[in-house]
Amino acid sequence: MRPDEFEYVAKLLKDRSGLIITPDKSYLLESRLTPVARKRGLKGLDDLMSGLRSAGEDLLREITEAMTTNESFFFRDIKPFEQFRTMVLPRMLEVRAARKSFRIWSAACSSGQEAYSLAMILKEEGARLAGWKIEIVGTDLSNEMLEKAKAGLYSQFEVQRGLPIQLLVKYFKKTTDMWQIDPAIRAMVQFREYNLLHDLKPLGQFDVVFCRNVLIYFDQPTKTRVLDNIDRVIADDGFLYLGGAETVLGISDKFKPVPEQRGVYATSRAQGK
Numbered sequence: 001m002r003p004d005e006f007e008y009v010a011k012l013l014k015d016r017s018g019l020i021i022t023p024d025k026s027y028l029l030e031s032r033l034t035p036v037a038r039k040r041g042l043k044g045l046d047d048l049m050s051g052l053r054s055a056g057e058d059l060l061r062e063i064t065e066a067m068t069t070n071e072s073f074f075f076r077d078i079k080p081f082e083q084f085r086t087m088v089l090p091r092m093l094e095v096r097a098a099r100k101s102f103r104i105w106s107a108a109c110s111s112g113q114e115a116y117s118l119a120m121i122l123k124e125e126g127a128r129l130a131g132w133k134i135e136i137v138g139t140d141l142s143n144e145m146l147e148k149a150k151a152g153l154y155s156q157f158e159v160q161r162g163l164p165i166q167l168l169v170k171y172f173k174k175t176t177d178m179w180q181i182d183p184a185i186r187a188m189v190q191f192r193e194y195n196l197l198h199d200l201k202p203l204g205q206f207d208v209v210f211c212r213n214v215l216i217y218f219d220q221p222t223k224t225r226v227l228d229n230i231d232r233v234i235a236d237d238g239f240l241y242l243g244g245a246e247t248v249l250g251i252s253d254k255f256k257p258v259p260e261q262r263g264v265y266a267t268s269r270a271q272g273k
Helices: 003-017 023-039 045-050 057-067 079-095 113-124 143-151 156-160 165-171 220-233
Strands: 101-106 133-140 153-155 172-175 178-181 189-193 206-210 234-241 255-257 264-267
Touching: 003 023, 003 057, 023 045, 023 057, 057 143, 079 113, 079 206, 079 234, 079 264, 101 113, 113 133, 113 165, 113 189, 133 143, 143 189, 153 156, 156 178, 165 172, 206 220, 220 234
Parallel strands: 101 133, 101 206, 133 189, 206 234
Antiparallel strands: 153 178, 172 178, 234 264, 255 264
């Protein structure tokens, strides 16, 4: 790939998704875009690149989706989910007792494992949540990943990554060589196509936001922009989850770390009261 072609694709990806691709990661372009070229009946990446500047929206979208990292697994890093069950959920039950409802957002949800992990935690707490309305919304810019999430079908490899055996037995059913998640768990999650760089207000307000292992793919101005966008849709007393390698320090003053809760952040508005 010529330097000018790389620069064009890198700018395209940053503008459309916020993803930063540096020259040392050019191998990712070849490995992920070659299948796109073949799917369209082209000989290879060179043919794809030669027609890219005049490409229509469908191809640009396909390229963006192919380059978006889709790594996800159930109960990833486990600690955030334990924090949710033991600290955040009891807090929500206390401060939302009058209205008996709250909303959770799984941002950049990929194939849905994070959102379904939260749904299983809530299902396990069924008695405490009787009479409550709890919404889980999962969003991603990849329609392909969202369709997989909605189907709730996972391979043996996928269910072995972080999913406790007792939850696999309880909430999944084996269908040929795949595992189908229980319809009751699927019904607890709404999946929507959405871009974190866009205005998030149409999604409504959320009480808990999971945006884990997403900011690491952005440059600092884009990280600030995304955190500012999230701040506009999170409740004053809401909680934000980021990945273990992510932080708001030096990036945004909208959120502050929750003491002794690694990876969990409260709004600056709440701490200012």
